[in-house]
Amino acid sequence: xxxxxxxxxxxxxxxxxxxxxxxxxxxxxxxxxxxxxxxxxxxxxxxxxxxxxxxxxxxxxxxxxxxxxxxxxxxxxxxxxxxxxxxxxxxxxxxxxxxxxxxxxxxxxxxxxxxxxxxxxxxxxxxxxxxxxxxxxxxxxxxxxxxxxxxxxxxxxxxxxxxxxxxxxxxxxxxxxxxxxxxxxxxxxxxxxxxxxxxxxxxxxxxxxxxxxxxxxxxxxxxxxxxxxxxxxxxxxxxxxxxxxxxxxxxxxxxxxxxxxxxxxxxxxxxxxxxxxxxxxxxxxxxxxxxxxxxxxxxxxxxxxxxxxxxxxxxxxxxxxxxxxxxxxxxxxxxxxxxxxxxxxxxxxxxxxxxxxxxxxxxxxxxxxxxxxxxxxxxxxxxxxxxxxxxxxxxxxxxxxxxxxxxxxxxxxxxxxxxxxxxxxxxxxxxxxxxxxxxxxxxxxxxxxxxxxxxxxxxxxxxxxx
Ligand SMILES: Cc1ncc(COP(=O)(O)O)c(C=O)c1O
Numbered sequence: 001x002x003x004x005x006x007x008x009x010x011x012x013x014x015x016x017x018x019x020x021x022x023x024x025x026x027x028x029x030x031x032x033x034x035x036x037x038x039x040x041x042x043x044x045x046x047x048x049x050x051x052x053x054x055x056x057x058x059x060x061x062x063x064x065x066x067x068x069x070x071x072x073x074x075x076x077x078x079x080x081x082x083x084x085x086x087x088x089x090x091x092x093x094x095x096x097x098x099x100x101x102x103x104x105x106x107x108x109x110x111x112x113x114x115x116x117x118x119x120x121x122x123x124x125x126x127x128x129x130x131x132x133x134x135x136x137x138x139x140x141x142x143x144x145x146x147x148x149x150x151x152x153x154x155x156x157x158x159x160x161x162x163x164x165x166x167x168x169x170x171x172x173x174x175x176x177x178x179x180x181x182x183x184x185x186x187x188x189x190x191x192x193x194x195x196x197x198x199x200x201x202x203x204x205x206x207x208x209x210x211x212x213x214x215x216x217x218x219x220x221x222x223x224x225x226x227x228x229x230x231x232x233x234x235x236x237x238x239x240x241x242x243x244x245x246x247x248x249x250x251x252x253x254x255x256x257x258x259x260x261x262x263x264x265x266x267x268x269x270x271x272x273x274x275x276x277x278x279x280x281x282x283x284x285x286x287x288x289x290x291x292x293x294x295x296x297x298x299x300x301x302x303x304x305x306x307x308x309x310x311x312x313x314x315x316x317x318x319x320x321x322x323x324x325x326x327x328x329x330x331x332x333x334x335x336x337x338x339x340x341x342x343x344x345x346x347x348x349x350x351x352x353x354x355x356x357x358x359x360x361x362x363x364x365x366x367x368x369x370x371x372x373x374x375x376x377x378x379x380x381x382x383x384x385x386x387x388x389x390x391x392x393x394x395x396x397x398x399x400x401x402x403x404x405x406x407x408x409x410x411x412x413x414x415x416x417x418x419x420x421x422x423x424x425x426x427x428x429x430x431x432x433x434x435x436x437x438x439x440x441x442x443x444x445x446x447x448x449x450x451x452x453x454x455x456x457x458x459x460x461x462x463x464x465x466x
Pocket of ligand 1: 123158263
């Protein structure tokens with residue numbers, strides 16, 4: 001194949017053939033690469049994306065995995081990246097650079113109870129850093145000796161690397177990748193619709209939070225150093241805990257000196273109608289991890305932000321002076337790339353100047369109102385969400401809550417995309433429970449665009465379940 005000097009130019013047939021030949025797409029049964037043409041996206045503007053055949057779609061997923069917060073086609077981000085690359089593209093994070101300093105300042109301004117920012121490139125990596133902080137602290141700090149284990153929830157996702165996946169629930173997703181890293185301990189989720197303790201909210205003692213203490217005591221509190229949660233579970237099915245949940249969990253963590261890690265990879269940067277997902281609750285995490293919306297995915301960037309007390313463990317390493325490190329022994333090569341910080345600064349400026357967190361709250365309420373109209377269909381079991389993040393759980397029987405099948409879900413998804421709208425879904429994450437359609441449009445969405453999305457879903461439901 002001839003290499004073009006300007007690769008923005010392409011021949012559609014050539015690209016489709018080359019895609020079939022060489023590209024291994026994510027999360028798709030591979031047989032479909034042989035028989036079906038994969039959608040190739042070539043352009044985006046606002047919430048719209050155009051494929052290589054010229055067909056336009058309204059993207060209700062912010063780029064498939066909920067990350068293009070400010071929408072497509074933002075010239076100012078491209079320009080900020082271009083200027084920075086020309087000036088100084090890279091130096092490893094052992095030294096400083098101006099965009100990293102400015103963006104770290106911005107993050108601690110947005111997280112006033114946090115103090116230090118460690119940059120890396122993906123959500124998985126940001127979480128790995130948090131786990132390594134817990135582990136190194138358990139070696140060097142006498143008060144934390146032996147506290148190396150991390151607890152995680154059975155429906156949360158924390159990443160694709162083996163460490164992050166060891167901290168991930170979602171049994172089906174993990175199925176083929178064990179054995180996992182030692183020292184990760186699972187506890188049940190907090191979704192009222194399928195309460196793991198068979199209780200009903202209002203008539204329960206918030207067992208989903210309180211019983212975490214029993215698991216800690218069984219495991220040995222002297223061995224547990226961290227507990228990671230998504231403030232609102234995203235890929236696990238859009239699960240928002242009740243208001244009592246996090247204060248109880250926080251108390252338990254404080255009692256046993258366990259660092260509470262909030263994975264804001266999805267919820268951060270306005271997705272849920274507040275800047276951070278955890279701001280919906282009375283909770284004060286020790287470590288916050290973030291990625292995706294950080295630079296609106298115009299560039300790859302993640303961060304692990306910590307309280308001073310976490311940083312101080314490394315600053316004041318009290319081990320033998322001949323062997324002590326006095327630093328967190330970690331690095332990320334691409335954590336020294338400067339363009340992602342420039343993109344993040346500009347993306348965050350847009351979020352602030354265009355009041356997009358407020359738009360997420362206001363239009364999020366409208367989205368929920370419209371989605372609630374779909375409860376007229378028997379196949380809709382529950383609709384839940386916060387801000388511009390929502391999910392519909394589809395069932396074949398409302399009484400028994402029996403989930404629709406993978407086949408029904410696939411047909412339904414196909415029918416929505418056939419209507420020109422891209423939505424998301426739980427993807428082979430839980431055996432028998434991959435029945436949740438999700439919505440996470442860019443934060444610039446309008447009411448009219450919400451109407452188009454919900455109309456497309458309504459029409460697809462009628463077609464699929466007629
Ligand atoms: C809550 C959460 N944490 C972490 C990750 C991992 O992020 P990445 O894919 O950038 O490694 C994801 C990815 O979807 C996520 O949803």
